[in-house]
Amino acid sequence: MKEFTYVITDTEGIHARPAGELVKKAKEFTSSVTVIKEEKKADAKKLFGLMGLGVKQGMEITVQVEGEDEEAAAAALEAFLKENL
Amino acid sequence: MELYRGKSVFGGIAIGRLHIYSKKDLQVKRERVEDAETEVARFHAAREKAIEQLAGLYEKSLTAVGEANAAIFEIHQMMLQDDDYIESTENIIRTQQVNAEYAVAATSDNFANMFAAMDDDYMKGRAADVRDISERVLLILSGQEAGGIVTDEPVIIVADDLAPSETVQMDKSKVLSFVTVHGSTNSHTAILARTMGIPALIGTPIPLDASLDGRLAVVDGDTGQFYVEPDEQTLAKMQQKYDEMQTKKELLQTLKGKESVTLDGRKIMLYANIGNYKDLSLVLENDAEGIGLFRSEFLYLESSTYPTEEEQLKIYRAVAETMAGKRVIIRTLDIGADKQADYFELPKEENPAMGCRAIRICLTRPEIFKTQLRALFRASAFGKIAIMYPMITSLAEIARIKQIVEEVKAELTEAGVPFGTPEQGIMIETPAAVMISDKLAKEVDFFSIGTNDLTQYTLAIDRQNDQLDEFYDSHHQAVLRMIEMTVQNAHKENIWCGICGELGADASLSKLFLAMGVDELSMSPGSLLFIRKIVRETNVGEEGEAVKAQFL
Numbered sequence: 356m357k358e359f360t361y362v363i364t365d366t367e368g369i370h371a372r373p374a375g376e377l378v379k380k381a382k383e384f385t386s387s388v389t390v391i392k393e394e395k396k397a398d399a400k401k402l403f404g405l406m407g408l409g410v411k412q413g414m415e416i417t418v419q420v421e422g423e424d425e426e427a428a429a430a431a432l433e434a435f436l437k438e439n440l
Numbered sequence: 441m442e443l444y445r446g447k448s449v450f451g452g453i454a455i456g457r458l459h460i461y462s463k464k465d466l467q468v469k470r471e472r473v474e475d476a477e478t479e480v481a482r483f484h485a486a487r488e489k490a491i492e493q494l495a496g497l498y499e500k501s502l503t504a505v506g507e508a509n510a511a512i513f514e515i516h517q518m519m520l521q522d523d524d525y526i527e528s529t530e531n532i533i534r535t536q537q538v539n540a541e542y543a544v545a546a547t548s549d550n551f552a553n554m555f556a557a558m559d560d561d562y563m564k565g566r567a568a569d570v571r572d573i574s575e576r577v578l579l580i581l582s583g584q585e586a587g588g589i590v591t592d593e594p595v596i597i598v599a600d601d602l603a604p605s606e607t608v609q610m611d612k613s614k615v616l617s618f619v620t621v622h623g624s625t626n627s628h629t630a631i632l633a634r635t636m637g638i639p640a641l642i643g644t645p646i647p648l649d650a651s652l653d654g655r656l657a658v659v660d661g662d663t664g665q666f667y668v669e670p671d672e673q674t675l676a677k678m679q680q681k682y683d684e685m686q687t688k689k690e691l692l693q694t695l696k697g698k699e700s701v702t703l704d705g706r707k708i709m710l711y712a713n714i715g716n717y718k719d720l721s722l723v724l725e726n727d728a729e730g731i732g733l734f735r736s737e738f739l740y741l742e743s744s745t746y747p748t749e750e751e752q753l754k755i756y757r758a759v760a761e762t763m764a765g766k767r768v769i770i771r772t773l774d775i776g777a778d779k780q781a782d783y784f785e786l787p788k789e790e791n792p793a794m795g796c797r798a799i800r801i802c803l804t805r806p807e808i809f810k811t812q813l814r815a816l817f818r819a820s821a822f823g824k825i826a827i828m829y830p831m832i833t834s835l836a837e838i839a840r841i842k843q844i845v846e847e848v849k850a851e852l853t854e855a856g857v858p859f860g861t862p863e864q865g866i867m868i869e870t871p872a873a874v875m876i877s878d879k880l881a882k883e884v885d886f887f888s889i890g891t892n893d894l895t896q897y898t899l900a901i902d903r904q905n906d907q908l909d910e911f912y913d914s915h916h917q918a919v920l921r922m923i924e925m926t927v928q929n930a931h932k933e934n935i936w937c938g939i940c941g942e943l944g945a946d947a948s949l950s951k952l953f954l955a956m957g958v959d960e961l962s963m964s965p966g967s968l969l970f971i972r973k974i975v976r977e978t979n980v981g982e983e984g985e986a987v988k989a990q991f992l
Contacts, residue, residue: 365740371569
């Protein structure tokens with residue numbers, strides 16, 4: 356399993372549009388992707404769950420990737436977060 | 441006449457007939473079915489058709505309301521493709537053996553409630569999106585089509601709330617204004633009204649009964665008032681206000697792209713004050729020649745911790761690049777007094793207006809100041825940035841600022857990080873700074889007079905105290921003379937001097953400022969073209985002395 360943390364810098368937090376883009380990105384890989392905020396977890400391939408975390412600017416999220424392509428998936432997702440959120 | 445009050449999301453006047461917009465009533469009944477798989481298939485067929493419709497709406501709104509407003513239909517498509525939404529609906533159909541309509545409605549309620557319960561206004565607003573997409577699916581399942589409004593003449597749309605798919609399907613030339621019972625300032629109705637530039641009210645407690653349909657009404661987006669069947673007097677007054685605004689609007693549009701120069705050839709720079717980089721569209725729309733006051737506080741106030749150098753750099757750079765070579769004056773952190781951020785943990789003060797605020801915080805906590813300065817110096821490699829220090833009272837403060845600036849530059853040089861050479865100026869907003877402005881002018885590149893604080897400190901009147909209104913005189917000679925003195929001292933040292941407080945937009949003083957030789961006026965973007973008009977109608981040579989005699 357690969358794991359990394361990221362602090363959201365976007366002033367609006369994980370709002371609808373980037374959440375949708377993140378789901379798309381996560382779906383490109385077969386590995387399971389879990390986003391964790393404090394005690395709450397969400398499947399990064401599901402939009403409502405992800406938005407339901409209510410991640411705001413300044414909050415730290417942990418991303419766990421597990422599966423065959425976890426190496427590539429973790430790198431791609433980390434790059435996506437840096438670029439967009 | 442009936443009068444209601446709502447919350448205005450965009451100013452202006454609209455006069456016209458009311459059109460009550462009510463959603464088609466979709467009665468969803470729970471029905472037991474034998475063949476759940478048929479219902480699952482119906483659900484998917486309707487869902488796919490809905491996605492297809494949304495793709496069409498996205499294309500349509502791209503041209504009608506722009507990419508930013510169209511994005512919502514892309515999000516709606518994503519929501520309909522979401523595994524959570526699909527699984528929940530399928531699950532209800534299969535486990536409860538019920539019809540697709542019921543399962544969609546139940547799923548919609550569940551997710552809408554989840555969003556509505558979140559402690560974030562933005563996310564709360566998404567509940568409406570969930571209901572919107574579900575209603576679309578339900579309409580398709582029922583064999584109906586989503587509809588817009590059908591009217592011959594332009595109308596004032598009155599509704600409980602409006603979903604984005606409803607507003608975008610409306611023929612924009614037929615909409616004078618929106619008035620809704622619910623909705624938030626971030627709702628799509630509000631955003632759309634601002635994009636269209638039409639008055640709109642939300643949170644207006646109107647009884648939505650069909651008898652309102654077709655009645656004459658007036659929306660005053662400036663005061664939030666909504667008149668149904670106004671009496672003659674009100675109607676005449678509102679008609680006059682409407683006419684005046686139309687004339688002004690048309691006139692001001694003709695001033696775009698024109699120089700801000702007097703009849704006898706004196707130029708003045710007309711800049712915009714902004715409090716957030718989101719205001720940039722207004723800056724460009726109103727043809728500002730630069731940004732005279734960019735309040736950097738929002739970065740600190742909207743954050744739950746100290747904004748990092750990179751975060752700040754991103755914003756400053758974006759503003760500098762957007763303004764493409766025009767001057768962008770960024771005021772360093774002016775927090776304290778009436779602007780508080782919890783994480784600064786500022787001690788409670790007896791007299792915060794005269795307490796630890798602005799440059800005083802920066803000098804007592806140089807690490808915060810340095811982060812901002814590093815971001816500013818780095819950003820100035822990407823555009824014409826000027827840095828402005830607030831609340832200056834002494835030469836010693838300037839000396840300390842310079843010392844810190846030198847440290848920052850040395851650190852950046854050592855780290856090999858590229859940076860520019862921004863102009864550095866100060867705000868003149870204390871009587872102390874005015875009195876020593878001759879000396880201060882030797883030390884900095886420009887002055888900008890903050891008339892709000894200068895007036896408060898000069899007249900010893902607390903701005904926040906409305907009991908003192910009768911003693912407060914924004915045209916007090918003491919303040920106006922201080923402005924004149926500051927301008928003269930700036931010019932003696934060949935630096936420029938502007939005004940960025942509320943007086944900058946005070947049309948009754950524009951001629952006086954021209955006569956004093958003020959080099960720049962900075963104001964909220966909406967006032968710019970009006971002041972440009974006055975400038976272009978002034979002859980300083982002929983009017984200057986008389987205006988000075990009148991005020992000073």
